[in-house]
Amino acid sequence: MTSMRRCAVALGPCVSACRRPQSTPQKSTGRINKWQSPPDCASRIHSSARTSKRPPTSFPELAGPKKEDGEGEGALVSYEDLFEEASRLSRTRDTYERVLRAFCRRDVRRRGHVEFIYMALRKMPQFGVERELPVYNMLLDVFPKEVFVPRSYIQRMFNHFPRQQECAVQVLEQMENYGILPNLETKALLMQIFGVKSHPMRKFQRLLYWFPRFKHVNPFPVPQPLPPDPVELARLSLQRIANDLGSRVTVYQEPRSYLGADGREIHLSHIVGIQSPDQRDLLAQHDHRHPVFVEGPFPLWLRRTCVHYYILRSDPLPPDAKAPREVDPERSLAYPLRMDFDLERDLGDDDELDVDEVDEGPVYAMCQVGSGDQASLAKWISGLQRTNPILGCTPVLFRVQPGPQELEETAGERLQPVEEPGRQQMQQ
The missing domain is CATH 1.25.40 (Serine Threonine Protein Phosphatase 5, Tetratricopeptide repeat)
Structure with missing residues (x-):
């Protein structure tokens, strides 16, 4: 109680000064009144190191x-x-x-x-x-x-x-x-x-x-940022799809533009293809009486960029036409000479594997083109004939869907407003 009274006596002048209404300014007489508090008394009670000044903002x-x-x-x-x-x-x-x-x-x-x-x-x-x-x-x-x-x-x-x-x-x-x-x-x-x-x-x-x-766990890292050149981007995407380190990337056409005979500007898109030696050997063994197909486009995402590629393939061979393939076990890791399994199996265990095998035709080559039209894909096939002469006597069928650029042009044509014939007559 004694300490509380001392605090009340010490804070009494400050509290009374805060409660007392402000009076008119008087001349200083040089004497200090015991009930008069110093001017910074209230500021010491609610003091803050940071003031709340608001400078003008730029917005x-x-x-x-x-x-x-x-x-x-x-x-x-x-x-x-x-x-x-x-x-x-x-x-x-x-x-x-x-x-x-x-x-x-x-x-x-x-x-x-x-x-x-x-x-x-x-x-x-x-x-x-x-x-x-x-x-x-x-x-x-x-x-x-x-x-x-x-x-x-x-x-x-x-x-x-x-x-x-x-x-x-x-x-x-x-x-x-x-x-x-x-x-x-x-x-x-x-x-x-x-x-x-x-x-x-x-x-x-x-x-x-x-x-x-x-950070480095991905064996096939994607550069950041992606190359802006479409040829380099196509080279990167095709190398990611190919499963053979011996695959060779060939640029059949660089993107360029020129003026035609009628004075209009003509743009040529890029054509980049990839083929491995094994794919070249498979294409050489293909029966030229059966056609090959160009299919696509298939999407491939590189970060937030979507690119499309096309493939050259054939239909799967019938079971009776397939020749048995001899695999040397000494040169193949998939067929080792000896396999020891020390597994505890019961009589009720089912050793059969339920695998859905889908027989697909072989893929002979892949490519990326800037515009997915049949003319650009035909240039790719003509470029493949230099290293694959069998394509000169093999029918090639195009099973190609509309490319991304063709879809954008079609959507733009659909969005164009069409005026009604009655409204046109009224305007005339």
């Missing part, structure tokens, strides 16, 4: 989330309009970073930062920054610092600030989906925002553990 939409009557998602709408307004100028990394800096300057407390970060994650592919590690670190910097750090083990046990932690985990998951490995700056930001014992920090540790192990 008018950052004045704050505006909620209209009957709308509960006013903040989301405001932030989406902010990115849309910024994208009208230019969709670049500089514009995206300007939006993030403008939001950070809007308010010291960063109110509405969770909704803003979710919207910024959605807008990343539009600005082309979904694979930029500094942009992700800048996005994590939007979180207030040292606010969501748990102060006791009880707060860590009950998932301190779960909404903010889930938002940070979503940022790290998007980095994982695009194959972005976080760095030391990401770790420092997460420790400053959520502390060491948090879900975002655990997600960061798992990324650092698994990403280096799976």
